[in-house]
Amino acid sequence: MVWMAAIDPARIRTSQDLAEQLAVLSARYPHGVHHLAAAADLSPATVHALITGRTAVPRAGTLESFVETCGQDPVPWLAARARLVEGARSKRAEVSPDPDRPSEGPLGRVIGELDERDALALGVHQAFAATGMASGAAPMPVLPPYLDRAGFDDRLREAVTAAGEGSRLVMVIGDSSTGKTRACWEAIRAELPDWRVWHPLTPERLLAVVEALRTRRVAARSVIWLNEAQFYLQPQQVGELVAAELQALLADDSRGPVLVLGSMWPEFRRLLTTTPQEASAPDPHRAARALLDRGEEVTAPACFTPGQLTKLATAVAADPRLATAAKRARGGQINQELAGAPELLRRYQQGGPAVRAVLWAAMDARRLGHGPYLPEPLLQEAAPGYLDDHIWDQVAGDPDWFIAALDELTATHRRLPGPLIEHRPRPGQTPPPTPQYRLADYLEQHGRTERIFLCPPATFWNAAAHHARTPEDQAALGEAAEDRWRLRHADHLYRHAADTGDPHALSYLAKRCYKVGDHAGAERLARQAADAGNPHELIYLASQREGACDRAGAERLARQVTDAGNPEVLRYRAGLHERAGNPAGAERLAWQAADAGSPEALLYLADMREQAGDPASAEQLAHHAAGAGHPGVLMHLARRRERAGDRAKAEQLCQHAVDAGHPAALMYLAHLREQAGDPASAEQLAQHAADARNTGDLMYLADLRERAGDRAGAEQLAQHAAGAGHPGVLMHLAILRTRAGDPASAEQLCQHAVDAGHPAALMYLAHLREQAGDPASAEQLYRQAIDAGHPAALMYLAHLREQAGDPASAEQLYRQAIDAGNPNALWSLAGLRHRHGDAESSGRLHWFGLDADGEVEDPWE
DSSP states (O other), X not given: OGGGOOOOGGGOOSHHHHHHHHHHHHHHOTTOHHHHHHHTTOOHHHHXXXXXXXXXXXXXXXXXXXXXXXXXXXXXXXXHHHHHHHHHHHHHHHHSSOTTSOSSOOSSEEGGGOOHHXXXXXXXXXXXXXXXXXXXXXXXXXXXXXXXOTTTHHHHHHHHHGGGGSOEEEEEEOOTTSSHHHHHHHHHHHHOTTSEEEOOOOTTOHHHHHHHHHTTOSXXXXXXXXXXXXXXXXXXXXXXXXXXXXHHHHHOGGGOOEEEEEEEOHHHHHHHHOOOSSXXXXXXXXXXXXXXXXXXXXXXXXXXOHHHHHHTHHHHHTSHHHHHHHHHOSTTOHHHHHTTHHHHHHHHHTSOHHHHHHHHHHHHHHHTTOOSOEEHHHHHHHGGGGSOHHHHHHHTTSTTHHHHHHHHHHOOBTTBOOSEEEOOOOTTSOOOSSOEEEEOHHHHHHHHHHTTTOOOOHHHHHHHHHHOSSHHHHHHHHHHHHHTTOHHHHHHHHHHHHTTTOHHHHHHHHHHHHHTTOHHHHHHHHHHHHHTTOOHHHHHHHHHHHHTTOHHHHHHHHHTTGGGTOHHHHHHHHHHHHHTTOHHHHHHHHHHHHHTTOHHHHHHHHHHHHHTTOHHHHHHHHHHHHHTTOTHHHHHHHHHHHHTTOHHHHHHHHHHHHHTTOTTHHHHHHHHHHHTTOHHHHHHHHHHHHTTOOHHHHHHHHHHHHHTTOHHXXXXXXXXXXXXXXXXXXXXXXXXXXXXTOHHHHHHHHHHHHHTTOXXXXXXXXXXXXXXXXXXXXXXXXXXXXXXXOTHHHHHHHHHHXXXXXXXXXXXXXXXXXXTTOTHHHXXXXXXXXXXXXXXXXXXXXXXXXXXXXXXXXOOO
């Protein structure tokens, strides 16, 4: 009987022992489990997990709260927990006794032993089948001959070859079907034939990738092949783990040399490298951004130039596939033709209503955040909402309309897959409960552009809530609905995701509870979110308590997740102690955060030591951080020393950051040399840094030349950078010319940037016209930016229409901006309505958002 069992934490040796002892405490608690949970500030589900053994080793904070509420001294219980943790570590050590040695053989295969069919497995697009071959002709090779592109392939191969001198990341950026993967294949085959290549074939199982990196199964002289790298880096939390492990691998000379070679579309690169505008905002891709910032980017051109085609004419004529593709291709887009992109586009544009509706549902699912594999019921239930009543009446007359559409979409054409590709599980994998489909890459990217201003119908959101593949997919689509102020649909999606413990969904629901005044419910959900890995809402709620002068309550709330080792919570607690006048406690917590892998905590520690008058210790910490793969601390200290007037020490620290591989250190060193009156040395350093083709470095080099009076040199550099895929340098130079009082030159540079494919330059050009008192021309340019797929222009144009006294057009533009996913547009819309006397709908917009059709939503619970 549990009532008679003895309480003795010293006897606990297993997780089952602990659960049984906690069950005894629970049974002896006089007021029941729910009251115990409330008194311990835990959820009933957490208490149930403790007393049933579902939590093998509970968090220290959870265990401490539980046993203290039950009247026990927590010290022996925490000691028992420590024994369990140590036992678990010992068992892991028995499985892999030497962490420095792979537990199994090295991953991957020797590149020189691979053939062209292996290239297809690595993601190289299959070329279409040639027609009109003579009978008895020799079979065609799997891949057509490769066509080099001067300025791209040579640079890519240089970057690949340089991996032999030290571990590095090389990322090829380019649109779908531009030959990125084939170029990478040809580069490693030519330059690294005796290396191994490992392709993590299952981006759906990212924790397995993390484990492979942690257990050192990637041998030296290996290529980690990250085709479509966003699948590995974009998922929140686990993608950050992958990025952190890759950083650790690249920073550890003892494990190299290795090459991380990946590819991604430009929009994913922007998503992963954008820094949050507010320091307090969640930063879901911090590790991915740091990883990509330290790598070298190579931009794949969208087409062959006429000069290149002339030089390659003989090679093109020798292969029927190349000859056919060159004849059909528009504007030198041979790679796209080979991959069947025009045929995919034709099948989409010329498909029947049901076919297009299914594809629209698939496009919307992918562009709004669903993973690559789309369940059949999701597409089937979403598609009808894309058709008007008249068309639906015709389509629904055939009970097999959906099957017929799928058959058409999955049919192959000349050996190339169709717009939808059915997902086939690998041998040994459990088949999914329903068929799943992957949208062709080219159509996915096309949909992201074509449908950027469109919000899906209600059937899409409802189908996603019930049939999205994973809770993470539901949460991602919930966020998309929230950004578009479809709050009822967002709530529905988040609740489904929260039922399985998705941390982002739990955080959203906590925010909703706090908004309606349910602070206890908000804290409960925020703790659950933090336990699952998302502490942002918990930190916010703790800061609210601190702001209300309840530091003890803030500390208690933040401690709920500290044992999970979350560095963000540890950083917050460190700041809490610092603000409370406890620098020793602050430093202890900051060290814990640093040990948990937070470079920001190291910055915080360095600042504390500087402020305490111990610069030597701060420098020692910075060098320790650099050795652990975080040279940014050295840069931080260098900037502090420069501000303090110690430029020599700043240079010394900056040089150490250069040696440690910080991507921005060379440019900062150039800045210091320029400030010291050595422009020649500054130019040399900046040129060396800009050789990596980082946009920011190129901008600074243009700055140097502009300030030195070499306007022609600055423009030449900007034009060259634009040709290499960095038109933002032209835009940056235009801003400099504007500040220098030369708007004519600024306009000319903006136009060059537009011509080089930088639609944001249209926005700046419109701003220049607006400043010059030409609103009509500004409006025309904003509309051009919108047509070029730049949704931010909608807001500027709406403000312009408001100023012109046209509130109806302004409202329409704000609605379009909301549909495009700009959540700030709703505040502008609500303000517009309020200013024009409609306070009632303005208030409802804030609370209930919009329905699927874009009208003000009715009140909902």
